[in-house]
Amino acid sequence: MPSFKDPNSRVYSSSYGYPARQRAKGQPIGVETALAQITPLEDSLAAPGEAVPLEEIEINPQIKGIVAEVYVAEGEKITKGQPLVKIEPSEYEAKVNLARNNLELAQSQLELLKTFAKGRLQRLDKSVAIAETQLQQAEMKIQQIKGIMPELTPDSLKKSEAQVTIIRRILQETKQLIKKIRPTQEKLSLTQTTITQKIDKGRLELTNRQLKLEMALQDLQRTVIAAPTDGLVSQVNAARGELVYPGNRYPLLTISEQVTFKAYVDQARLNALQVGDRATVYLSAYPGQTFSGKVIKINPTVETTANRRYKRGINQQYTYAVWIDLEDLDLPPGVQGYAQFKLVQTSITIPEGSVTHLSGGEGMVMVVDSGHAVVKQVRLGRKFHDLRQVLGGLEVGEPVVIHPRAINPGDLLSMDNG
Structure with missing residues (x-):
């Protein structure tokens, strides 16, 4: 009967079917096999x-x-x-105008201070120079008197009284000049320090007002917000x-x-x-x-x-x-x-009919190894028509039994590659 050799028949896997009879005779069971092969797979x-x-x-x-x-x-x-x-922008335009005016005022004040300082220092320098010249002249007179002054003795003392009077007068004038020049020099130094501080303060104020103008201009520019990049x-x-x-x-x-x-x-x-x-x-x-x-x-x-x-x-x-x-x-x-x-990919595939499915993407296949049936556990992928993707556990070229339902591990097999 045909059903005895039909792998899809219940009789095939019974004790009366073809595999059982061949096994009892000790003869190889003829099985249909297919080679595991690389197949291009199209998917969407x-x-x-x-x-x-x-x-x-x-x-x-x-x-x-x-x-x-x-x-x-x-x-x-x-x-x-x-x-x-x-x-x-009107508020920020007004701030810019005010900052400009303040900057111009600070510039004018600084220039005025520099001009005033220059004149004041020139006058003080002149006064110091005059006092120093007078002091030098007095010192020269003292030296001249010392050069012509004879050595004083009791006999010549009366004759030298007039010269002594002159020397005393010159010494007194010299003392007055010294008293006058020292305050003038101190005043010059103090004035120089004060003016330098005022000029530094004026420059600092000028810098601050320049910064305020720059900030005001920046805020005015920010009144128009522009795109930082191309886009939608x-x-x-x-x-x-x-x-x-x-x-x-x-x-x-x-x-x-x-x-x-x-x-x-x-x-x-x-x-x-x-x-x-x-x-x-x-x-x-x-x-x-x-x-x-x-x-x-x-x-x-x-x-x-x-x-x-x-x-x-x-x-x-x-x-x-x-x-x-x-x-x-x-x-x-x-x-x-x-x-x-x-999606196009290449993968090992085998006929879907050769797979016994387990859980979690695992499965079993029966392969022919040296004429005998051997069970291998494999990792399975997706199904493409009548082919099943194999992700692991099987090598290219291994023959798998297409209908392994009635085959036992170790059975003697003869292959029919279809």
Whole structure:
């Protein structure tokens, strides 16, 4: 009967079937086998997702003021340096004018002080010079008198009284000159110190007012807020007439930079993707159209609803994301769709009918080794049509029994490679 040799028949695996009869005769059991071989496998992977920016830049004011103009709207493309928001500048223009006036006043005061100091020091220098000249003249007279003065004796003392009177007068004048020149010199030194301190103070005040002018000009420049980079305006919170200041609860604007499509991939399939893989993206906002792109980033992300620090790690949801850069499409954030990947890989495969499945991706196969049946444990991958991917436990070229149900380990086998 045909059923006795049909591997799918219950009789085949019974004590009356073909394997049992061959085993009883001590003859090899003819089995159909296939070689484990490398096979190119094509697969497709679809993952839902949405358009998200790789980076978001929040634009905040650096000064306090009233919003005069908002130059952009949500969804608008912008370029680096483009004006975004203008704060009413009149207050800061007045500060600049005041700082300029104060700087000019400080410059004038410093120049006036230098001119006054120069004249005062010149007068004092002249007075000191005159006193020093008079002192030198007095000292010369004393030396002259000493040169002509004879040695005093009791006999000549009366004759020298007139000369002594003259010497006393010259000495008295010299003492007066010394008393006069010392205060003049001290006054000159003190005046020089005082003037130097005043000039230093004037220069410091000039520097401070220059800094204040620079700060006022910087604040005036900050009344116009420009884009720091190219991008897309994804959010506008500023309105004309609104009071804004540094530390606002919400940013004036949010700029999205390099918007990409973020696809959420099953973690079991994440290893199948690599940076640089091509993808086809279907967007709900563009029905009937497809967009091509490539994977630029693969990363696990964490989303959590925990707001308090001590609850960190609670209510966390782990997802795996793949970022796709779409070519020739300026995509606004929030657009939903899905990405499809065509995956081609090579792997060892065997017929699905040769596998006995266990749990956890494990399985068993029966191979023919030196004419006998040998059981091997293998790690299994995905199924592709009637083939099963083998991830480990089997070498290329090993013959596996396609229907091993009635074969026992150690049975003598004869192969039929189909």
